[in-house]
Amino acid sequence: MEFVETKLGFQEPDVPPESVFNQCVRCGLCLPTCPxxxxxxxxxxxxRGRIALIKAVSEGRLDLTSPGFMHQMSECLDCRACEAVCPSGVAYGRLLEPARTQIERATAERRPLFARLVRGFALGMLFSNMALMRFAAALLRFYQRSGLRRFAHESGLLRGLNLESLEALAPAMSRRFFVPSGELRRTTHGVSKATAFMHAGCVMHVAFAEVDEATVRVLTRCGCDVVTPRDQGCCGAIAVHAGEMELGRKLAKRNIESFERSGADVYVVNAAGCGSTLKEYGHLFEADTAWSERASAFSAKVRDVTEFLDAIGIAPELGRIDGVVTYQEPCHLAHAQRITAAPRRLLASIPGLILREMDESSLCCGSAGIYNVTQPEMAGRLQERKVANIVAVDPAFVATANPGCALQVAAGIRKAGRAIEVKHIVELLDEAYAAYKPTSRASSARAASTLA
Ligand code: SF4
Ligand code: SF4
Structure with a gap:
């Protein structure tokens, strides 16, 4: 698409809608929720301040590329906590993403060549091609598990190439990847309630393959047939949050077509960040009459795995997991998708598990995509704050439902020298199903689960 750069104001296409920022009545109710x-x-x-800045740029009173404006658009975590509490219904996310897109377009040329190449490769190739993603992940796994990583650190090579922060961001790769095979797995529990399309995810299927596998087992155990089509791909969240809306739309089209071809009843996702993007495909195609209806129909079928399991009712044969669990609410589940009760109900249904709430459970942990690289200081502050709240309730487990949160919280816990396991909710359910012994008293212990 053509874009003419100017010094002031936003340019078509992808302009923050005036109707959204003019809705803000400056009441300030959102302030205490903003990390x-x-x-x-x-x-x-x-x-409130960021909305005023976006409005100022839109009206030509502030330069789009002024350092203060760019800093605020970058410092915002896009956690959407402000949206969830706003009495005027300001859809803040619909302002931030176009603003970032405009900054990206206006400043792309100024980045160092190496940074442009890395970004172009990561967004344009890796996240667009799942086979290439697996190839790169296999190389990364070799690097992480052989002596290469140690050599790169001890020799100062990473520091010399200025790649230390990027390397620290890379999650540990799974021993075995979860490769969508196109296979239909039948329910192991009675008559099928629905056929679920399992979204394998781009990062999830190589770095959290065990969570994907657990998701399939839990869904089949709870009465669903599960299909994992080969032609699915990245949801586009990374591209959209980086301001690359055209790429986001391209990736979205691939998933819409894959779901339509699959004939599944529901599109199930186990990463909250992906889920919120998948549920907003309708907005992504608002200006595209050829795709908007298909995108909205697709989004209406998307369900977070916790939301879906809670709605269909889980199989009751759960074994015991003894210990205290606290729940770290992913922003894109609690605020963007407004799902807060279902994950807690699922945790409370596991016999022996005591759910103990931490303070500020829905305040962002500082993960937010590549926030650790773009805003390392604020990311560190929010991580420390989160870990202090976790440690205060002395849990054996932190449960969450998003890979970014899992990585950020686990890294913070390691830094604090604590032995607390971080698990996805479906992993805990999967372990509870595996621990079930039909003859033991555990089978009737569901009623004894405790909410502390
Ligand atoms: S709560 Fe909503 S209306 Fe009030 S200041 Fe925040 S964004 Fe504006
Ligand atoms: S999205 Fe989150 S970080 Fe950004 S302004 Fe809203 S509450 Fe604050």
């Missing part, structure tokens, strides 16, 4: 505001107590580091 960057509660950390800084600075007005422009809060939603």
């Amino acid at each position: 960057t505001y509660v950390e800084t107590l600075v007005e422009t580091s809060g939603p």
Whole structure:
């Protein structure tokens, strides 16, 4: 698409809608929910201030590429906590993403060549091609598990190439990847309630393959047939959050077509960040009459795995997992998808597991995609705050439902020298099903699960 760069104001296409920022009545009710505001107590580091800045750029009163504006658009975590509490219904996410897109277009040429090449390869090739993603993940796995990683650190090679922070961001690759095979797996529990399309995810299928496998086992155990079509791919969240809307649309089309071809009843996703993007495909194609209806129909069928399991009812044969669990609410589940009760109900249904709430469970942990690279200081502050709240309830497990949160929280717990396991909710359910002994008293212990 053609874009003419100018110094002031936003340019078509992908302009933040005026109707959204004019809805803000400046009441300030969103401020206490905003992680960057509660950390800084600075007005422009809060939603109300950022909305005013976006409005100023839109009206030509502020330069799109002024350092203050670019900093605020980057410091925002896109956690959507402000959206969830706003009495005026300001859809903040619909302002931030176009603003980032515009900044990206206006500043792309100024980035160093190497940074442009890495970004272009990661977004344009890796996230667009799942076979290439697996190939790169296999190389990374070799690097992580052989002596190469140690050599790169000890020799100073990573520091010399300025790749230390990027390397630290890479999650540990799974021993075995979860490769969508196109196979239909039948339910192991009575008559099928639905055929679920399993979204394998781009990062999930190589770095959290065990969570994908657990998801398939739990879904089949709970009465669903599960299909994992080969032609699915990345949801496009990374591209959309980086301001690459055209690429986001391209990736979205692939998933819409794959789901339509599959004939499944529901599109199930186990990563909250992906789920919120998949549920917003309708907005992504608002200006595209050829695709908007298909995108909205697709989004209406998307369900987070916790939301779906809670709705269909889980199989009751759960064994015991003894210990205290606390729940880290992923922003894109709690705020963007407004799902808060279902994950807690699932955890509370596991015999022996005691759910103990931490303070600020829905405040962002500082993960937010590549936030650790773009805003390392704020990411570290939010990580420490989260870990302090976790440690205060002394749990054996932290349960969550998003890979970014799992990585950020686990890294923070390691830094704090604590032995607390971080698990996806479906992993805990899967373990409970595996621990079930039909003859033991555990089978009747569901009623004894405790909410502390
Ligand atoms: S709560 Fe909504 S209306 Fe009030 S300041 Fe925040 S964004 Fe504006
Ligand atoms: S999205 Fe999150 S970080 Fe950004 S303004 Fe809203 S509450 Fe603050």
